[in-house]
Amino acid sequence: MIIPAAQVDGLDKEFGTTRVLDRINLTIPAGQVTCLIGPSGSGKSTLLRCIAMLEEPSAGIISVGGRPLGFSLENGKRVKLPTAHNREVRGQIGMVFQQFNLWPHMTALGNVAEALKTVRRMPKAQANEIAGQKLDEVGLAHRRDYYPAQLSGGQQQRVAIARALALEPKLMLFDEPTSSLDPELTGEVLNVMRKLAEQGMSMIVVSHEIGFVASVASKVVFLDHGRVVLDGTPQEVFAKPRHPRLAQFLDTYLDREAVMLA
Protein backbone atom coordinates (compact mmCIF):
# COMPACT_ATOMS: atom_id res chain seq x y z
CA MET A 1 0.00 0.00 0.00
CA ILE A 2 1.23 3.47 -0.85
CA ILE A 3 1.69 5.62 2.23
CA PRO A 4 -0.54 8.70 1.99
CA ALA A 5 1.10 12.12 2.19
CA ALA A 6 -0.99 12.81 5.25
CA GLN A 7 -3.73 11.21 7.23
CA VAL A 8 -6.18 12.89 9.57
CA ASP A 9 -8.17 10.73 11.99
CA GLY A 10 -10.94 12.04 14.20
CA LEU A 11 -9.58 15.56 14.37
CA ASP A 12 -11.38 18.02 16.63
CA LYS A 13 -10.38 21.58 17.29
CA GLU A 14 -12.02 23.79 19.84
CA PHE A 15 -11.31 27.42 20.61
CA GLY A 16 -12.67 27.83 24.11
CA THR A 17 -16.11 26.36 23.84
CA THR A 18 -16.60 26.75 20.10
CA ARG A 19 -15.87 23.67 18.05
CA VAL A 20 -14.24 24.73 14.83
CA LEU A 21 -13.31 21.28 13.47
CA ASP A 22 -15.59 18.37 14.15
CA ARG A 23 -14.32 14.81 13.75
CA ILE A 24 -12.40 15.33 10.53
CA ASN A 25 -11.23 12.18 8.76
CA LEU A 26 -9.18 12.70 5.64
CA THR A 27 -6.61 10.94 3.56
CA ILE A 28 -4.29 13.13 1.54
CA PRO A 29 -2.94 11.02 -1.32
CA ALA A 30 0.76 11.28 -2.12
CA GLY A 31 1.84 12.96 -5.32
CA GLN A 32 -1.52 14.61 -5.89
CA VAL A 33 -3.33 17.85 -5.25
CA THR A 34 -6.09 17.93 -2.67
CA CYS A 35 -8.19 21.08 -2.63
CA LEU A 36 -10.09 22.29 0.38
CA ILE A 37 -13.07 24.49 -0.29
CA GLY A 38 -15.79 25.85 1.92
CA PRO A 39 -17.43 29.02 3.16
CA SER A 40 -15.61 31.56 5.29
CA GLY A 41 -15.28 30.31 8.84
CA SER A 42 -15.79 26.68 7.88
CA GLY A 43 -12.41 25.77 9.34
CA LYS A 44 -10.17 25.42 6.27
CA SER A 45 -7.32 27.47 7.67
CA THR A 46 -7.62 25.84 11.06
CA LEU A 47 -7.33 22.40 9.46
CA LEU A 48 -4.18 23.40 7.56
CA ARG A 49 -2.76 25.03 10.67
CA CYS A 50 -3.34 21.88 12.69
CA ILE A 51 -1.47 19.86 10.06
CA ALA A 52 1.37 22.42 10.17
CA MET A 53 1.38 22.29 13.99
CA LEU A 54 0.54 25.96 14.27
CA GLU A 55 -2.52 24.94 16.26
CA GLU A 56 -2.78 22.08 18.68
CA PRO A 57 -5.71 19.76 17.90
CA SER A 58 -8.16 19.11 20.75
CA ALA A 59 -8.52 15.49 19.73
CA GLY A 60 -7.50 13.13 16.97
CA ILE A 61 -4.32 12.04 15.29
CA ILE A 62 -2.52 13.55 12.31
CA SER A 63 0.21 11.70 10.53
CA VAL A 64 2.49 12.89 7.79
CA GLY A 65 4.31 10.46 5.54
CA GLY A 66 3.10 7.65 7.79
CA ARG A 67 4.52 9.15 10.97
CA PRO A 68 2.39 10.70 13.69
CA LEU A 69 2.78 14.43 14.28
CA GLY A 70 2.10 16.12 17.60
CA PHE A 71 0.28 13.21 19.19
CA SER A 72 0.24 9.48 18.71
CA LEU A 73 -2.07 6.75 19.80
CA GLU A 74 -0.50 4.32 22.24
CA ASN A 75 -2.65 1.56 23.72
CA GLY A 76 -5.72 3.57 22.85
CA LYS A 77 -4.39 6.61 24.64
CA ARG A 78 -3.45 9.87 22.94
CA VAL A 79 0.03 10.92 24.02
CA LYS A 80 2.10 13.99 23.22
CA LEU A 81 5.16 13.28 21.10
CA PRO A 82 8.59 14.72 21.92
CA THR A 83 9.55 18.06 20.37
CA ALA A 84 12.52 16.59 18.51
CA HIS A 85 10.29 14.02 16.79
CA ASN A 86 7.72 16.64 15.87
CA ARG A 87 10.35 18.97 14.50
CA GLU A 88 11.67 16.21 12.29
CA VAL A 89 8.25 15.17 10.96
CA ARG A 90 7.21 18.77 10.46
CA GLY A 91 10.39 19.26 8.46
CA GLN A 92 8.57 17.35 5.69
CA ILE A 93 5.92 20.06 5.44
CA GLY A 94 6.17 23.36 3.64
CA MET A 95 3.55 26.05 4.12
CA VAL A 96 2.55 29.06 2.08
CA PHE A 97 0.35 31.73 3.65
CA GLN A 98 -2.23 34.11 2.27
CA GLN A 99 -0.16 37.08 3.46
CA PHE A 100 3.18 35.70 2.12
CA ASN A 101 4.86 36.40 5.48
CA LEU A 102 8.28 37.05 4.01
CA TRP A 103 10.78 38.37 6.53
CA PRO A 104 11.10 42.06 5.69
CA HIS A 105 14.71 42.46 6.82
CA MET A 106 16.05 39.87 4.42
CA THR A 107 16.34 39.88 0.63
CA ALA A 108 14.48 37.34 -1.50
CA LEU A 109 17.60 35.18 -1.48
CA GLY A 110 18.04 35.67 2.26
CA ASN A 111 14.47 34.54 2.91
CA VAL A 112 14.94 31.37 0.88
CA ALA A 113 18.39 30.56 2.31
CA GLU A 114 17.59 31.37 5.94
CA ALA A 115 16.28 28.01 7.14
CA LEU A 116 18.95 26.15 5.18
CA LYS A 117 21.54 28.07 7.19
CA THR A 118 19.97 28.23 10.65
CA VAL A 119 17.87 25.06 10.72
CA ARG A 120 19.76 22.75 8.36
CA ARG A 121 23.15 24.21 9.35
CA MET A 122 24.31 24.40 5.78
CA PRO A 123 27.37 26.51 4.90
CA LYS A 124 26.38 29.94 3.61
CA ALA A 125 27.68 29.45 0.07
CA GLN A 126 25.83 26.17 -0.39
CA ALA A 127 22.61 27.58 1.10
CA ASN A 128 22.78 30.57 -1.22
CA GLU A 129 23.37 28.35 -4.21
CA ILE A 130 20.32 26.22 -3.45
CA ALA A 131 18.27 29.33 -2.71
CA GLY A 132 19.33 30.76 -6.07
CA GLN A 133 18.16 27.59 -7.82
CA LYS A 134 14.81 27.69 -6.05
CA LEU A 135 14.29 31.33 -6.99
CA ASP A 136 15.12 30.39 -10.55
CA GLU A 137 12.47 27.66 -10.45
CA VAL A 138 9.82 30.21 -9.57
CA GLY A 139 11.12 32.62 -12.21
CA LEU A 140 12.70 35.13 -9.87
CA ALA A 141 16.44 34.62 -10.28
CA HIS A 142 16.74 38.27 -11.34
CA ARG A 143 15.07 39.50 -8.14
CA ARG A 144 17.27 37.68 -5.64
CA ASP A 145 18.70 40.82 -4.08
CA TYR A 146 15.37 42.63 -3.73
CA TYR A 147 13.70 43.11 -0.39
CA PRO A 148 10.10 41.91 -0.02
CA ALA A 149 8.77 45.47 -0.06
CA GLN A 150 10.40 45.99 -3.45
CA LEU A 151 8.50 43.06 -4.97
CA SER A 152 4.94 42.78 -6.25
CA GLY A 153 2.50 40.59 -4.35
CA GLY A 154 2.77 37.84 -6.95
CA GLN A 155 6.55 37.94 -6.76
CA GLN A 156 6.48 37.88 -2.97
CA GLN A 157 4.25 34.83 -3.00
CA ARG A 158 6.57 33.07 -5.43
CA VAL A 159 9.52 33.84 -3.13
CA ALA A 160 7.47 32.37 -0.28
CA ILE A 161 6.93 29.22 -2.33
CA ALA A 162 10.66 29.03 -3.08
CA ARG A 163 11.37 29.45 0.64
CA ALA A 164 9.20 26.45 1.42
CA LEU A 165 10.61 24.37 -1.46
CA ALA A 166 14.20 24.99 -0.40
CA LEU A 167 13.71 22.55 2.47
CA GLU A 168 12.64 19.79 0.05
CA PRO A 169 9.24 19.19 1.66
CA LYS A 170 7.20 16.09 0.95
CA LEU A 171 3.92 17.92 1.45
CA MET A 172 3.07 21.51 0.61
CA LEU A 173 0.23 23.39 2.29
CA PHE A 174 -1.23 26.46 0.60
CA ASP A 175 -3.71 28.64 2.48
CA GLU A 176 -5.45 30.86 -0.05
CA PRO A 177 -2.17 31.72 -1.76
CA THR A 178 -3.77 34.09 -4.26
CA SER A 179 -6.50 35.70 -2.16
CA SER A 180 -4.57 38.84 -1.32
CA LEU A 181 -3.32 39.36 -4.86
CA ASP A 182 -4.66 41.64 -7.54
CA PRO A 183 -6.48 39.52 -10.12
CA GLU A 184 -3.80 40.07 -12.76
CA LEU A 185 -1.15 38.61 -10.45
CA THR A 186 -2.89 35.38 -9.51
CA GLY A 187 -1.89 33.67 -12.76
CA GLU A 188 1.86 33.71 -12.11
CA VAL A 189 1.39 32.09 -8.70
CA LEU A 190 -1.11 29.50 -9.93
CA ASN A 191 1.29 28.61 -12.75
CA VAL A 192 4.08 27.90 -10.29
CA MET A 193 1.68 25.72 -8.29
CA ARG A 194 0.53 23.95 -11.44
CA LYS A 195 4.14 23.17 -12.35
CA LEU A 196 4.73 21.85 -8.86
CA ALA A 197 1.68 19.61 -9.17
CA GLU A 198 2.96 18.25 -12.49
CA GLN A 199 6.24 17.36 -10.79
CA GLY A 200 4.27 15.16 -8.42
CA MET A 201 4.37 17.25 -5.26
CA SER A 202 1.77 16.29 -2.66
CA MET A 203 -0.25 19.42 -2.02
CA ILE A 204 -3.18 20.60 0.06
CA VAL A 205 -4.57 23.79 -1.35
CA VAL A 206 -7.22 26.01 0.20
CA SER A 207 -8.45 28.10 -2.66
CA HIS A 208 -11.45 29.92 -3.99
CA GLU A 209 -10.01 29.71 -7.50
CA ILE A 210 -12.54 27.15 -8.63
CA GLY A 211 -11.07 26.99 -12.14
CA PHE A 212 -7.71 25.98 -10.69
CA VAL A 213 -9.35 23.55 -8.28
CA ALA A 214 -11.37 21.84 -10.99
CA SER A 215 -8.40 21.51 -13.34
CA VAL A 216 -5.55 20.58 -10.98
CA ALA A 217 -7.10 18.77 -8.02
CA SER A 218 -7.42 15.04 -8.00
CA LYS A 219 -9.42 15.34 -4.83
CA VAL A 220 -11.78 18.00 -3.56
CA VAL A 221 -12.92 18.29 0.03
CA PHE A 222 -15.87 20.53 0.83
CA LEU A 223 -15.89 21.71 4.41
CA ASP A 224 -18.84 23.36 6.14
CA HIS A 225 -19.18 24.27 9.80
CA GLY A 226 -16.06 22.29 10.63
CA ARG A 227 -17.22 19.09 8.99
CA VAL A 228 -16.28 17.29 5.83
CA VAL A 229 -19.45 17.44 3.77
CA LEU A 230 -18.10 16.14 0.47
CA ASP A 231 -14.88 14.31 -0.36
CA GLY A 232 -14.13 12.99 -3.83
CA THR A 233 -12.79 13.74 -7.29
CA PRO A 234 -13.73 17.13 -8.76
CA GLN A 235 -16.14 15.33 -11.10
CA GLU A 236 -17.88 13.66 -8.17
CA VAL A 237 -17.96 16.73 -5.96
CA PHE A 238 -19.11 19.20 -8.59
CA ALA A 239 -21.47 16.72 -10.30
CA LYS A 240 -25.10 17.65 -10.65
CA PRO A 241 -27.36 17.48 -8.86
CA ARG A 242 -25.18 19.31 -6.40
CA HIS A 243 -25.26 18.91 -2.68
CA PRO A 244 -27.47 21.80 -1.54
CA ARG A 245 -24.79 23.29 0.74
CA LEU A 246 -22.19 23.18 -2.04
CA ALA A 247 -24.65 24.74 -4.48
CA GLN A 248 -25.31 27.51 -2.00
CA PHE A 249 -21.57 28.00 -1.42
CA LEU A 250 -20.86 28.22 -5.13
CA ASP A 251 -23.69 30.73 -5.56
CA THR A 252 -22.74 32.95 -2.66
CA TYR A 253 -18.99 32.95 -2.82
CA LEU A 254 -18.10 32.33 -6.39
CA ASP A 255 -20.81 33.70 -8.59
CA ARG A 256 -18.23 34.93 -11.06
CA GLU A 257 -16.13 31.82 -11.52
CA ALA A 258 -18.82 29.25 -10.87
CA VAL A 259 -20.15 30.06 -14.32
CA MET A 260 -17.52 27.80 -15.82
CA LEU A 261 -18.86 24.84 -13.90
CA ALA A 262 -22.48 25.49 -14.77
Place this chain on the structure above:
Amino acid sequence: MSWKLFTLLVQAAGATALFSAFAVVAGIALGLFVCGVALSRFRAAAGVARLYVSFFRGVPLLVQLLLVYHLLPVLGLNVSSATAALVALTLCTAAYQAENLRGAFLSVPNGLVEAADVVGMTPWQRFRRIEAPIALRLAIPALLNEAVAILHASALISVVGVIELTKTARDLAASTLEPLPLYAMAGALYLVMNMVLVYGGRLAERRFSVRTA
Protein backbone atom coordinates in the same frame (compact mmCIF):
# COMPACT_ATOMS: atom_id res chain seq x y z
CA MET B 1 33.33 84.67 27.56
CA SER B 2 36.94 83.87 28.24
CA TRP B 3 38.72 80.88 26.72
CA LYS B 4 39.20 79.53 30.22
CA LEU B 5 35.45 79.44 30.92
CA PHE B 6 34.81 77.90 27.54
CA THR B 7 37.24 75.03 28.14
CA LEU B 8 35.69 74.41 31.56
CA LEU B 9 32.28 74.14 29.96
CA VAL B 10 33.53 71.83 27.23
CA GLN B 11 35.15 69.60 29.82
CA ALA B 12 31.90 69.44 31.75
CA ALA B 13 30.07 68.66 28.51
CA GLY B 14 32.54 65.81 27.99
CA ALA B 15 31.52 64.40 31.38
CA THR B 16 27.85 64.73 30.49
CA ALA B 17 28.51 63.00 27.16
CA LEU B 18 30.42 60.14 28.80
CA PHE B 19 27.83 59.52 31.50
CA SER B 20 25.00 59.69 28.99
CA ALA B 21 26.72 57.50 26.41
CA PHE B 22 27.38 54.83 29.00
CA ALA B 23 23.81 54.98 30.25
CA VAL B 24 22.38 54.82 26.72
CA VAL B 25 24.41 51.78 25.69
CA ALA B 26 24.17 49.89 28.97
CA GLY B 27 20.52 50.90 29.28
CA ILE B 28 19.60 49.42 25.91
CA ALA B 29 21.48 46.20 26.70
CA LEU B 30 19.90 45.88 30.13
CA GLY B 31 16.54 46.91 28.70
CA LEU B 32 16.77 44.13 26.13
CA PHE B 33 17.46 41.64 28.90
CA VAL B 34 14.61 42.93 31.07
CA CYS B 35 12.22 42.89 28.13
CA GLY B 36 13.29 39.32 27.29
CA VAL B 37 12.56 38.24 30.83
CA ALA B 38 9.25 40.13 30.94
CA LEU B 39 8.11 38.36 27.76
CA SER B 40 9.41 34.94 28.80
CA ARG B 41 7.39 31.98 29.98
CA PHE B 42 8.95 32.17 33.42
CA ARG B 43 6.10 33.73 35.34
CA ALA B 44 7.94 34.71 38.51
CA ALA B 45 10.89 36.23 36.67
CA ALA B 46 8.53 38.05 34.33
CA GLY B 47 6.76 39.49 37.36
CA VAL B 48 10.02 40.76 38.80
CA ALA B 49 10.91 42.34 35.45
CA ARG B 50 7.57 44.12 35.32
CA LEU B 51 8.00 45.31 38.88
CA TYR B 52 11.43 46.68 38.01
CA VAL B 53 10.01 48.56 35.05
CA SER B 54 7.16 50.09 36.98
CA PHE B 55 9.41 51.13 39.87
CA PHE B 56 12.00 52.90 37.76
CA ARG B 57 9.39 54.51 35.56
CA GLY B 58 7.30 55.50 38.54
CA VAL B 59 9.90 57.14 40.78
CA PRO B 60 11.57 60.42 39.72
CA LEU B 61 15.16 60.06 38.57
CA LEU B 62 16.26 62.60 41.18
CA VAL B 63 14.93 60.36 43.94
CA GLN B 64 16.48 57.30 42.31
CA LEU B 65 19.87 59.00 42.26
CA LEU B 66 19.67 59.87 45.93
CA LEU B 67 18.39 56.41 46.79
CA VAL B 68 21.16 54.61 44.93
CA TYR B 69 23.79 57.00 46.30
CA HIS B 70 22.72 56.36 49.89
CA LEU B 71 21.71 52.73 49.49
CA LEU B 72 24.92 51.32 47.99
CA PRO B 73 27.04 52.14 51.11
CA VAL B 74 24.35 50.59 53.31
CA LEU B 75 24.71 47.41 51.23
CA GLY B 76 28.43 47.51 51.93
CA LEU B 77 29.40 48.82 48.50
CA ASN B 78 31.65 51.79 48.87
CA VAL B 79 31.45 53.33 45.46
CA SER B 80 32.27 56.75 44.14
CA SER B 81 29.53 59.21 43.39
CA ALA B 82 30.34 58.75 39.69
CA THR B 83 29.58 55.03 39.94
CA ALA B 84 26.38 55.68 41.83
CA ALA B 85 25.34 58.13 39.15
CA LEU B 86 26.11 55.64 36.36
CA VAL B 87 24.16 52.91 38.13
CA ALA B 88 21.11 55.09 38.71
CA LEU B 89 21.10 56.54 35.20
CA THR B 90 21.41 53.09 33.65
CA LEU B 91 18.77 51.45 35.84
CA CYS B 92 16.36 54.26 35.04
CA THR B 93 16.83 54.42 31.30
CA ALA B 94 16.85 50.61 31.03
CA ALA B 95 13.32 50.52 32.43
CA TYR B 96 12.10 52.85 29.69
CA GLN B 97 14.04 51.02 26.99
CA ALA B 98 12.66 47.68 28.17
CA GLU B 99 9.17 49.06 27.70
CA ASN B 100 10.04 50.44 24.25
CA LEU B 101 11.47 47.10 23.22
CA ARG B 102 8.55 45.17 24.64
CA GLY B 103 6.17 47.24 22.53
CA ALA B 104 8.30 46.54 19.47
CA PHE B 105 8.42 42.79 20.11
CA LEU B 106 4.67 42.67 20.52
CA SER B 107 4.21 44.43 17.22
CA VAL B 108 6.24 41.93 15.20
CA PRO B 109 3.51 40.49 12.95
CA ASN B 110 2.47 37.04 14.08
CA GLY B 111 2.61 35.68 10.54
CA LEU B 112 6.37 36.30 10.40
CA VAL B 113 6.81 34.33 13.61
CA GLU B 114 4.67 31.48 12.28
CA ALA B 115 6.67 31.44 9.06
CA ALA B 116 9.76 30.84 11.22
CA ASP B 117 8.01 28.05 13.12
CA VAL B 118 6.95 26.34 9.92
CA VAL B 119 10.49 26.17 8.56
CA GLY B 120 11.48 24.44 11.78
CA MET B 121 13.30 27.13 13.74
CA THR B 122 13.66 26.58 17.47
CA PRO B 123 12.31 29.38 19.68
CA TRP B 124 15.85 30.67 20.19
CA GLN B 125 16.69 30.63 16.48
CA ARG B 126 13.44 32.41 15.80
CA PHE B 127 14.20 35.03 18.43
CA ARG B 128 17.71 35.63 17.19
CA ARG B 129 17.10 35.63 13.44
CA ILE B 130 13.56 36.94 13.08
CA GLU B 131 11.97 38.57 16.12
CA ALA B 132 14.94 40.48 17.56
CA PRO B 133 16.15 42.03 14.29
CA ILE B 134 12.65 43.12 13.32
CA ALA B 135 11.77 44.40 16.81
CA LEU B 136 15.03 46.34 17.14
CA ARG B 137 14.41 48.03 13.83
CA LEU B 138 10.86 48.89 14.83
CA ALA B 139 12.13 50.22 18.16
CA ILE B 140 14.83 52.56 16.84
CA PRO B 141 12.75 55.79 16.99
CA ALA B 142 11.56 55.08 20.53
CA LEU B 143 15.05 54.04 21.69
CA LEU B 144 16.41 57.27 20.28
CA ASN B 145 13.79 59.38 22.05
CA GLU B 146 14.74 57.83 25.35
CA ALA B 147 18.44 58.34 24.63
CA VAL B 148 17.77 62.05 24.15
CA ALA B 149 15.68 62.12 27.32
CA ILE B 150 18.43 60.55 29.43
CA LEU B 151 21.01 62.95 28.00
CA HIS B 152 18.87 65.85 29.24
CA ALA B 153 18.08 64.16 32.54
CA SER B 154 21.76 63.53 33.20
CA ALA B 155 21.90 67.12 34.51
CA LEU B 156 20.45 65.67 37.71
CA ILE B 157 23.54 63.63 38.58
CA SER B 158 25.07 66.74 40.13
CA VAL B 159 22.91 66.10 43.21
CA VAL B 160 25.26 63.29 44.18
CA GLY B 161 28.28 65.48 43.53
CA VAL B 162 29.17 64.56 39.97
CA ILE B 163 30.44 67.38 37.80
CA GLU B 164 28.46 67.81 34.62
CA LEU B 165 27.45 70.52 32.21
CA THR B 166 24.41 72.17 33.82
CA LYS B 167 25.85 72.42 37.30
CA THR B 168 29.15 73.70 35.94
CA ALA B 169 27.37 76.40 33.99
CA ARG B 170 25.44 77.44 37.11
CA ASP B 171 28.56 77.59 39.27
CA LEU B 172 30.47 79.60 36.70
CA ALA B 173 27.51 81.90 36.17
CA ALA B 174 27.36 82.58 39.88
CA SER B 175 31.05 83.29 40.22
CA THR B 176 31.53 85.34 37.06
CA LEU B 177 28.24 87.21 37.15
CA GLU B 178 27.74 86.74 33.41
CA PRO B 179 25.01 84.10 33.33
CA LEU B 180 23.62 84.65 29.86
CA PRO B 181 26.63 83.72 27.70
CA LEU B 182 27.36 80.75 29.96
CA TYR B 183 23.87 79.32 29.75
CA ALA B 184 23.73 80.02 26.04
CA MET B 185 26.97 78.11 25.57
CA ALA B 186 25.74 75.25 27.76
CA GLY B 187 22.57 75.08 25.68
CA ALA B 188 24.61 75.02 22.50
CA LEU B 189 26.75 72.17 23.82
CA TYR B 190 23.63 70.15 24.72
CA LEU B 191 22.33 70.82 21.24
CA VAL B 192 25.52 69.49 19.67
CA MET B 193 25.35 66.30 21.74
CA ASN B 194 21.71 65.91 20.79
CA MET B 195 22.51 66.27 17.13
CA VAL B 196 25.20 63.62 17.38
CA LEU B 197 22.66 61.24 18.97
CA VAL B 198 19.96 61.99 16.44
CA TYR B 199 22.42 61.63 13.58
CA GLY B 200 23.56 58.25 14.94
CA GLY B 201 19.93 57.19 15.23
CA ARG B 202 19.24 58.27 11.66
CA LEU B 203 22.19 56.24 10.43
CA ALA B 204 20.95 53.20 12.33
CA GLU B 205 17.46 53.75 10.99
CA ARG B 206 18.63 53.99 7.43
CA ARG B 207 20.93 51.04 7.80
CA PHE B 208 18.41 48.80 9.51
CA SER B 209 15.01 50.12 8.52
CA VAL B 210 12.44 47.42 7.95
CA ARG B 211 11.68 48.11 4.35
CA THR B 212 7.98 48.57 4.07
CA ALA B 213 5.92 49.54 1.07
